[in-house]
């Protein structure tokens with residue numbers, strides 16, 4: 001067993017950290033306030049290769065694998081969760097679908113510009129009546145000659161406003177639905193009939209756009225069927241494995257940032273004549289944070305390693321997602337407590353992290369759904 | 385136009401543990417490219433773009449100092465040279481400057497070698513902070529030196545630079561070949577791209593040993609140095625210190 005990061009992994013971490021410290025942190029409050037990530041910042045992230053960290057070089061990526069990608073996400077989350085989510089949705093679940101199941105031609109046409117960050121991707125699975133139960137979706141795709149005609153709508157789609165390439169899941173066989181009747185399609189934003197609906201006004205992640213999308217007789221070339229006809233659900237679940245793992249990495253980065261800020265504050269803030277770090281109650285909070293961070297880090301990188309080595313990680317990524325999102329929320333809460341009244345103020349990044357952290361227990365499958373996945377797997381196996 | 389950038393590896397102070405008792409610093413990760421040298425690398429890359437040529441990064445040290453060269457490669461230098469040997473440990477600035485000068489001669493004399501018209505150094509390192517290697521190297525090479533160049537360009541065989549002075553700036557012109565000590569305010573060093581990092585780790589680093597340079601163990605390290613480290617002490621961390 002070897003837990004040391006390779007030289008390139010360490011260099012990658014240093015690189016993203018430099019980018020976050022120099023370019024992201026100074027803009028994070030503004031991104032939250034103005035509800036928009038500056039195009040220039042996205043361009044810089046693209047130039048550094050942050051939209052394609054895990055994909056091979058021949059597809060426009062950096063070839064740093066799943067571990068490298070988790071490192072990049074972790075470091076990004078030190079600075080801005082909205083940026084992390086924008087990049088993550090495009091890469092972990094949007095572009096990932098094409099990487100995993102796309103044809104060579106689709107990879108050249110769509111994955112390469114997504115990995116280079118020249119285009120932004122979105123993953124469109126949820127609908128207003130199909131959240132935890134995506135099998136209940138009602139968007140349909142009907143074959144007409146060499147095209148499919150899509151009708152329906154998607155709800156709460158990250159990058160729904162900005163994305164150029166949409167991975168859309170639709171029913172192609174009403175009798176089979178989730179069991180062989182759902183298909184993934186690649187849509188270009190310019191296809192006639194795609195309309196952005198409501199743009200959500202959210203509690204957190206305010207720089208990441210979330211919107212509903214409407215599809216009215218959208219003609220999609222049959223060559224844009226992603227993967228096998230009827231196997232869209234398999235594609236979606238494989239993407240979510242990766243999405244859940246990297247969400248854990250994001251939680252880890254955010255939690256580390258919260259601990260770093262809290263330690264510095266506890267050593268500096270004097271009450272009753274001495275730094276509050278000398279108080280056992282504060283020390284115990286720091287210990288609670290550190291314990292959770294260590295556990296998160298262990299989960300994230302063990303699972304990334306397993307994935308990198310070709311192991312199936314459906315249950316493990318559910319564990320990572322569930323544990324890390326809850327641990328991170330607790331860590332942010334403790335950080336706010338250590339900062340006292342200051343923690344509640346927008347002047348510090350903790351208030352923003354507190355709002356940002358809350359969504360993590362909901363998207364990419366709620367934590368109740370993760371527990372279902374974990375429990376059903378354990379029951380099926382009859383042991384750990 | 386061939387440019388040599390002298391770089392140094394420094395400790396990543398965010399990733400070390402310090403033992404006062406043993407008087408030692410234990411490193412837990414890789415070393416960093418001296419942040420002051422990043423400005424020299426950046427200037428070299430900008431000048432290369434303006435005047436077609438190559439940039440070679442060179443470091444003098446032992447095993448793990450190679451990390452600095454990897455970062456320079458990721459930033460975009462063409463070649464990396466590592467003058468490596470345990471006997472170099474403890475070398476002072478004078479020894480380092482002589483070793484670099486010898487290495488330059490060896491590189492120029494090697495097949496396909498070409499002279500380095502311009503040598504760039506960082507202002508200093510955050511560790512000892514002496515800032516002596518650049519000036520000592522100019523002396524060893526017998527070249528004019530531009531000290532703490534802020535805005536540096538090449539013009540008809542000359543280096544034209546705005547340099548930092550005690551009371552502001554002044555402009556200097558020196559003929560090539562020359563050496564420039566680059567000021568830390570000269571530029572904003574680029575952040576390497578993810579793909580370039582992945583490639584940098586696989587690229588060749590040319591290793592030179594002291595014997596190849598005609599240097600014996602007595603010429604380098606503590607033996608060859610005029611500066612002696614009398615004592616290394618890690619100060620006690622005290623709560624009540626105040627900065628005046």
Ligand SMILES: Cc1cc2nc3c(=O)[nH]c(=O)nc-3n(C[C@H](O)[C@H](O)[C@H](O)COP(=O)(O)OP(=O)(O)OC[C@H]3O[C@@H](n4cnc5c(N)ncnc54)[C@H](O)[C@@H]3O)c2cc1C
Pocket residue numbers: 089122123124125126128130131132133155156157158159202205210359362363364365366367368369372
């Ligand atoms: C900011 C944001 C970004 C998003 N981005 C995307 C995106 O890019 N792409 C995309 O496709 N979707 C996206 N979503 C949608 C997200 O995945 C869903 O919100 C999520 O899956 C939950 O669905 P729901 O909101 O309909 O909640 P519901 O499914 O209605 O759940 C309500 C509650 O019931 C519980 N529940 C439901 N079923 C069960 C069950 N069987 N057992 C126990 N409890 C259950 C849930 O856990 C939850 O507590 C996003 C959502 C948000 C808020």
